[in-house]
Amino acid sequence: xxxxxxxxxxxxxxxxxxxxxxxxxxxxxxxxxxxVIDEKPPALTDIFPNFKLTPGASFPDLPLVTDENxxxxxxxxxxxxxxxxxxxxxxxxxxxxxxGKFQALIDAxxxxxxxxxxxxxxxxxxxLSGFNTTYGLTFPIYSDTGARFMHEYGVQGYxxxxxxxxxxxxxxxxxxxxxxxxxxxxxxxxxx
Numbered sequence: 001x002x003x004x005x006x007x008x009x010x011x012x013x014x015x016x017x018x019x020x021x022x023x024x025x026x027x028x029x030x031x032x033x034x035x036v037i038d039e040k041p042p043a044l045t046d047i048f049p050n051f052k053l054t055p056g057a058s059f060p061d062l063p064l065v066t067d068e069n070x071x072x073x074x075x076x077x078x079x080x081x082x083x084x085x086x087x088x089x090x091x092x093x094x095x096x097x098x099x100g101k102f103q104a105l106i107d108a109x110x111x112x113x114x115x116x117x118x119x120x121x122x123x124x125x126x127x128l129s130g131f132n133t134t135y136g137l138t139f140p141i142y143s144d145t146g147a148r149f150m151h152e153y154g155v156q157g158y159x160x161x162x163x164x165x166x167x168x169x170x171x172x173x174x175x176x177x178x179x180x181x182x183x184x185x186x187x188x189x190x191x192x
Contacts, residue, residue, distance in 0.1 A: 048157060051153070051154035051156075052152075052153045052154050053149075054170060055173060059074065059168045060149075061073050061074055062144070062149065064142035064144060065145050066128075067125055067128035077117050077142065078164055078166075079114045079115065080166055082190060083114070083190075084164075084190070085118075085161070085162045085164055086099065086102070086117070086118050086119070087119050087149065087162070088120055089120060089121060089158040089159075092159070095158050095159045099159075102116050103137050103138065105183055106139060109183075110187075115186070118141030119141070120141055120142070121144050128141050128142070159175075161173065161175075162174075163190065
């Protein structure tokens, strides 16, 4: 294998191990049951001590890259009503499962494409469009080319969902792809 391919494979294996461990532990920050958010201490910080995208914190305004290789800011892609941001490693099965759940909601009319944003760590731009095409996604997935969310904000397990309000404050964070997601829950998350 070429060195670049090998490092990507090792990164995917490490990410899969973290995702599996998080899944067994049932990691939640603010649990959700039909859109009701508990005020529990953030469990993601127990697993990832450097995780800083916790409820009440400001969502950082960092550069992202589109599948057309255009730089945009993370705040500019959130929309005026806020959005659900999902951090995915584009190659982990739980991430593919989670993006599929959100796409199904979009297809059913329970979610608009401007209400969800995907961010992948240091993902090559050509891989973004291939991922969207392969999985039939109509919502954008951006590349965090400098891996700043990972290095500066502790996003190290995937998938992680963060609900960001119109004021760019984080309202909710969740780290488990097995969470049942429906239109009612998403509407409650976005209205908090």
